[in-house]
Amino acid sequence: MSAIAAIFDRSGQSIAQDRLQRVNNALKIYGPKISHIKVTEPFGLSASLETGFFAQDRFERQPLLLARWSLVFSGYIQYRAELATKLGIASERLAKMPDSALFHAAWQKWGERAGEHVEGGYAAIIGDSEQNCLTAIRSAHNAPPLYYHETPERVVVASVPKGLFAYGDVERKLDEGKIADTLVLNFEINPGSYFVGVHVIRAGTYTRFTQGAEHTQRFFDLRTSPDVRFANEQEYVEAARSLLFDAVEQCWNGNDVPAAHLSAGMDSSAVVATMLDVLASHNVPNQKVDTYTHVPEPGWDGRAYGHLRIGDESPAVKAFAAKYPQINPHFVDCADEPLGADMDKIFLLAEQPSRGINNIHWGLEIDRQIRASGKRLALSGQSGNATLSFNAKGLYGQWFRQGRWIKLWRELAADKTPGLKLGGLYVRAIAPNIPNVISRHIAKWRGHASKLGWEGYSAISPEYAEDMQVDQRAEEAGWDTGYSGFSDPHEMMYTMLERGGREEKPALQLAITTMTGVRSMDPMGDPRIMRFCAGIPPEQFLQNGNQRYLITRMMKGRLPDDYFTPMRGRQSADWHFKMTRDLQSFRDKVERIKANPEMARRFDVKRLEKMLDSWPEKTPLSYKDHPDYTIAMLGMGRATNMADYINWVEGKNI
Numbered sequence: 022m023s024a025i026a027a028i029f030d031r032s033g034q035s036i037a038q039d040r041l042q043r044v045n046n047a048l049k050i051y052g053p054k055i056s057h058i059k060v061t062e063p064f065g066l067s068a069s070l071e072t073g074f075f076a077q078d079r080f081e082r083q084p085l086l087l088a089r090w091s092l093v094f095s096g097y098i099q100y101r102a103e104l105a106t107k108l109g110i111a112s113e114r115l116a117k118m119p120d121s122a123l124f125h126a127a128w129q130k131w132g133e134r135a136g137e138h139v140e141g142g143y144a145a146i147i148g149d150s151e152q153n154c155l156t157a158i159r160s161a162h163n164a165p166p167l168y169y170h171e172t173p174e175r176v177v178v179a180s181v182p183k184g185l186f187a188y189g190d191v192e193r194k195l196d197e198g199k200i201a202d203t204l205v206l207n208f209e210i211n212p213g214s215y216f217v218g219v220h221v222i223r224a225g226t227y228t229r230f231t232q233g234a235e236h237t238q239r240f241f242d243l244r245t246s247p248d249v250r251f252a253n254e255q256e257y258v259e260a261a262r263s264l265l266f267d268a269v270e271q272c273w274n275g276n277d278v279p280a281a282h283l284s285a286g287m288d289s290s291a292v293v294a295t296m297l298d299v300l301a302s303h304n305v306p307n308q309k310v311d312t313y314t315h316v317p318e319p320g321w322d323g324r325a326y327g328h329l330r331i332g333d334e335s336p337a338v339k340a341f342a343a344k345y346p347q348i349n350p351h352f353v354d355c356a357d358e359p360l361g362a363d364m365d366k367i368f369l370l371a372e373q374p375s376r377g378i379n380n381i382h383w384g385l386e387i388d389r390q391i392r393a394s395g396k397r398l399a400l401s402g403q404s405g406n407a408t409l410s411f412n413a414k415g416l417y418g419q420w421f422r423q424g425r426w427i428k429l430w431r432e433l434a435a436d437k438t439p440g441l442k443l444g445g446l447y448v449r450a451i452a453p454n455i456p457n458v459i460s461r462h463i464a465k466w467r468g469h470a471s472k473l474g475w476e477g478y479s480a481i482s483p484e485y486a487e488d489m490q491v492d493q494r495a496e497e498a499g500w501d502t503g504y505s506g507f508s509d510p511h512e513m514m515y516t517m518l519e520r521g522g523r524e525e526k527p528a529l530q531l532a533i534t535t536m537t538g539v540r541s542m543d544p545m546g547d548p549r550i551m552r553f554c555a556g557i558p559p560e561q562f563l564q565n566g567n568q569r570y571l572i573t574r575m576m577k578g579r580l581p582d583d584y585f586t587p588m589r590g591r592q593s594a595d596w597h598f599k600m601t602r603d604l605q606s607f608r609d610k611v612e613r614i615k616a617n618p619e620m621a622r623r624f625d626v627k628r629l630e631k632m633l634d635s636w637p638e639k640t641p642l643s644y645k646d647h648p649d650y651t652i653a654m655l656g657m658g659r660a661t662n663m664a665d666y667i668n669w670v671e672g673k674n675i
Contacts, residue, residue: 023071023165028041031062031174031176032063033153034230036060038058040527044067045057045058048069052074064148066092068177070540074398076274078120083121091524095629096141099140104127107628123139142162143164144158149408152229154230154231157230163541164225166221189368193670194233198210202494203663205495207498208520209498210521215373225241226240264553265292265550271544272510279400281310283312283314283341284338285588286405287402288402289586292400297348311543312342313351315354315387326640331591337590341580355383357387360378360382364665366536370536374666379553386535392538397540404547405545409571411562413514413572417450435567439587452505457501474503476544477651480657482624518551548631596640604636609639620667632649637653
């Protein structure tokens, strides 16, 4: 809930203060408590900050101008004591040192290698008067966004595009290629922005701008993670527990205990259980941890999409709370709240569409309730599927490709998941190893719309898709829009953690934090945990038919039996109930798309109309319930949300 910006005059001239002030004024909405600008040739710096999340926030004074470096900083630093030791900073000084000053000290010592030493969720912009260059850097995980626009004469960097537009010479023009790619869920080409000429600084990288050049360098790459090997399996479990304990502890500001999102899955529950361990270790074992769980609203028909999925996760959470009386559970049903609520505010603050509308409303409501309780931090386990609870399904395809068929069959036979049968052999082992065109023909024959490629789940117009060459662009980027699976477990993990789709989240998270006043913390995505998981043998995640082998062993005895069944939660299971209630609103949106030729060319209007005219009476779970069920569940919301976003950018009412 902060925004920073910088202007760099490449010729070395002073920055016009009125231009810098316009940029600052545009960003004040994100951080009204501290909002200042500084001009020091050839840089202009702007900081609009919200404080109160961590104890050190009260010492923030930005922008910083010390020695040859000027700096603005957004976010937070973790493992502060370890970093201070490396920097030779005494604990007494550290106690009154804001994160911006601590990062500045790290930059003075290591320069552009500071990102290799500073951990947390942060973004910073640094001006170097001696070298006459500007550097923008974002942490490897949970980093606030940074965008930039450059010309031969100047560079402007800001947390959100509106900071760039406020400068006065940046055209606010939508990138048509980005729109088309987003409609088929390909986020790999355009680097995160929906506007022509506006680029994103990617997580885990820094970009240095000089008088006549730009250079980007990665400082965090999972592919360089060192191998981690222990003498026995229990040592992997103990190491993982220790890493999670440290990561959760770093999310606690030492005063107020964070709230937590809690589901029936192992990720968020592992985080909450570990938070209880952290509190006990600090002699505050009786402190309550407030947890928040989304549940379907009354009227839901009880149906949830996906094999062995449950739509109401409250029974497992109640069993968890019964086991741990330190947990104070809250259940949020968002009754009468429409899908896509508050999207106008999301557009204003994030300046991008949402990848879907089914989950935004309850995520916002939970954070609002957390803030109403007085909390500012909320724990989640969002990255768990790619780290400690990673399923390493790419091993099936790898064993098949390597001819290790006995091993493959033994693992499939050991998996007691109901309904696996021979279909599991094809989906897990064979499909990832055959050409996409063949796997999609088989998916069509099997009636699996989600595996058909974008034709199965996207309401993009086929003619528009062809004109925009979405298939060629996806192929060039190495992106499979049919999600055929992986034949390499490491590549699967890298894709989940490092591909372009993760650059869609930071701006959305900034918007949510600005709207609710709550900062989300994701200890499951701690870089130390990411490197550990990338370095251990994949068999530590999948063994004896258990696809969550590591986290199952980590949480043995810590969670109720409900958490160890094959059943998994399906969030927003009541989407059909909500859409049915507001179906006329979606009809109106489609009619509006149809009435605008430029808009209509992007979407398959006839398919959307047909979907609305044949709307299913109950939640569709497969093509047997409705031949176009994925458009009802996903495509309709994504198409209308994109259309609303385009109208918003173009200044039309939504």
